[in-house]
Amino acid sequence: MRTSRSAARIRSARIAETVAKSILGTATMIALGIAVFLIGYLAYRGMGYVSWEFLTQAPRKAMTEGGIYPVIVGTVWLTAWTAFFALPFGIMAGIYLAEYSPRNRANRIIRIAIANMAGVPSIVYGLFGVALFVLQMGLGRSIIAGSLTLACMTLPVIITVTEEALRQIPRDLRQASLALGATKLRTIRKVVLPAAAPGIVTGSILALSRAAGETAPILFTAVAFFAPIADSPFDETMALPYHMYIMATSATKPAPQMVWGTAFVLVAGVSLINVVVASWRARQRRKIRW
């Protein structure tokens, strides 16, 4: 009521506003601070070891010297195969859920199940991968088995980001296309998917960069303490996160430069890709406003 809006009430509302704003701002600063500290410390400890030699040579002397070139190659292959397996399935399932599945109980349950899959610990995917891909399907410890395991882990995230990105496209656009006599499939292909592509690509890359940094799913399915660059996807490989883990826990001789250098390379590589994708998306966004 107007009469109760005394000066005191207005003043206390203004104070509450200021307090709320500073609490929210502080929370943001803390989150930002953690990220900056993490990357800064990693750069401080690791960057000094990263040289041209480190990036282009194989490890020497029981991996305490030399570089990590085969390790980088291993992670690139694992991630590429993961993308190959997870992207088509994930995006197609996302399209089905967003555009075709009827809104009923069964589909709600499917959605919840997929969301839950994203919450399953990665070591569980690792064990599942051993059971199914390594043993049952007889793929052995290999890039393929590891990538399939990583793909299983990444799939729910890709499905979800695809579905979300598609749902953000206004209904108006779909209607305009249908009203021109386009079929639903053509509407999706020519109007909805292109408009949703920035969101789908960004979300998928983020999911894949998470997969690139995972250790548990590849622990029993793909990696070896030492392996040369794989000749085929059915070979064992080395990989950056596992290399870090193994150098930190089981190296014959402590080699902190290898651990920190590897950590820095992994984080820098993943961050670089994320920054490129994020800025590409920002450019796309500027073109599209609903």
Next chain:
Amino acid sequence: MVERTQTDGAFELVDVSVSYGNEMAVGGVTMSIPEHAVTALIGPSGCGKSTLLRCLNRMNDELGDVTVDGTILLDGQDIYARTMDPVELRIRVGQVFQKPNPFPMSIYDNVAYGPRTHGLRGKAELDAVVEESLKRAALWNEVKDALKKHAFELSGGQQQRLCIARALATEPEVLLMDEPASALDPISTQQIEDTIAELKESVTIVIVTHNMQQAARISDRTAFMLRESMDRPATLIEIGETRMMFTNPGDKRTEAYITGRFG
């Protein structure tokens, strides 16, 4: 393009009812919409104007759980017949929406979307259709040197005329317009109205509008719809020559609405 015999684009509605689930929203509408004229649907919010409009190109089909009863004939052909393909119907009956909704692509690609969808591929033919459609929508002079520009760079009024051009590119016999100027400023509205006046020479236009002056200015015939209580469906109160409807309506409710006593 899909081969078809050019017809006139006249609608005949006989006892048309529309239900959402179990609830009837529009009941028992019988009216005819003559070819090459502007028919305005007026009435207060929620009176079923847009719902009825969407029956004419079967866009209600896309909403799910909508049933249309009665008969709607387009040039004598039942558009809800099993043999009628909604895709083919929508080539003949285009639609322009309330808010401008260009596709996120270039001006050219927006207009070429319909013809391409229906199989037109040759560049020269597409160029010709795009130019012709933009001219009919009175947008050509403003964009002819910028056809590759992204559609979102146009102003709201230009975007809406682009949407009209896009709808015209499939050479429809009928153009349905759902409050096409309600999101636009007065100058853009004027341009849209001028465009409509030119288009009715070649196309049947059915327009839903909240703006009584607009209905009076641009339409030849006016239909007044009303939902008198929430537990009964909306009905057609009367339809007639626009001049008659606005000067000497046959029904008291029409008169009350037009003179601004409710709605």
